[in-house]
Amino acid sequence: MRKTLVVGNWKMNQSLGDIEAFFTTVKASNFTDEAWIAPQALHLSKLIELAPKNFKTGAQNCSYENSGAFTGEVSPTSLKELGCEFVILGHSERRAIFKETHEELNLKVKKALVNNLKVIFCIGETLEERESGKIEAVLGEQLKKGLQGVSSSDVIVAYEPVWAIGTGVTATPAQAQETHEFVRKFLKEETELNAEETLILYGGSVKPDNAKELFSCADIDGGLVGGASLKAESFMGLYGK
Numbered sequence: 001m002r003k004t005l006v007v008g009n010w011k012m013n014q015s016l017g018d019i020e021a022f023f024t025t026v027k028a029s030n031f032t033d034e035a036w037i038a039p040q041a042l043h044l045s046k047l048i049e050l051a052p053k054n055f056k057t058g059a060q061n062c063s064y065e066n067s068g069a070f071t072g073e074v075s076p077t078s079l080k081e082l083g084c085e086f087v088i089l090g091h092s093e094r095r096a097i098f099k100e101t102h103e104e105l106n107l108k109v110k111k112a113l114v115n116n117l118k119v120i121f122c123i124g125e126t127l128e129e130r131e132s133g134k135i136e137a138v139l140g141e142q143l144k145k146g147l148q149g150v151s152s153s154d155v156i157v158a159y160e161p162v163w164a165i166g167t168g169v170t171a172t173p174a175q176a177q178e179t180h181e182f183v184r185k186f187l188k189e190e191t192e193l194n195a196e197e198t199l200i201l202y203g204g205s206v207k208p209d210n211a212k213e214l215f216s217c218a219d220i221d222g223g224l225v226g227g228a229s230l231k232a233e234s235f236m237g238l239y240g241k
């Protein structure tokens with residue numbers, strides 16, 4: 001039985017004061033659902049210090065090596081040592097802005113898993129790719145190459161259509177469900193993951209007022225949320241609280 005999971009991706013947002021305010025509100029609200037948050041790497045310790053037990057803290061990226069001469073990189077071993085439980089890999093911003101390749105991401109996924117970090121592996125198509133009928137080819141390539149040789153139950157897939165990220169345009173529940181169904185079928189037929197057990201999250205302009213309908217679709221197991229995860233009231237609103 002797959003659970004419903006909500007993960008906040010804070011991207012390069014939030015000050016230390018914002019984080020303190022977030023958890024002051026959460027703690028005053030008796031919020032006990034399982035919640036995952038990925039702050040900026042610099043703020044990971046702060047979250048681990050402040051977050052109540054129902055929160056898991058994770059990173060937005062990590063290196064494909066544990067240590068060495070990699071100036072500016074974040075070691076998966078150090079993330080684990082610090083108390084992180086997961087890492088987001090392959091976010092479309094990492095792929096588009098930082099030019100991360102399928103091969104590099106595959107190495108990162110494997111290295112994170114070896115370090116006992118859960119992996120949220122992101123995939124998604126651009127509007128141009130969707131409109132030219134390439135969704136399945138694009139998502140299939142991202143899954144096949146990024147998850148090559150990966151069979152771990154610690155992998156979660158996040159489908160985030162690039163055109164829905166930060167735009168206020170959400171995929172309709174029907175559009176999202178159709179794509180999630182394809183992703184699950186692809187995982188079953190073309191990868192080594194256990195497709196029925198793997199959580200597939202939806203991301204892209206998820207908000208308190210559309211979360212319930214999206215998350216109730218058969219193949220949508222929760223959300224990876226940017227903007228609406230930054231304020232505690234809105235984050236808890238994603239759970240219908």
Ligand code: 13P
Binds near residue numbers: 205
């Ligand atoms: P928004 O929820 O702000 O659209 O961001 C989605 C996202 O990129 C989460 O990883």
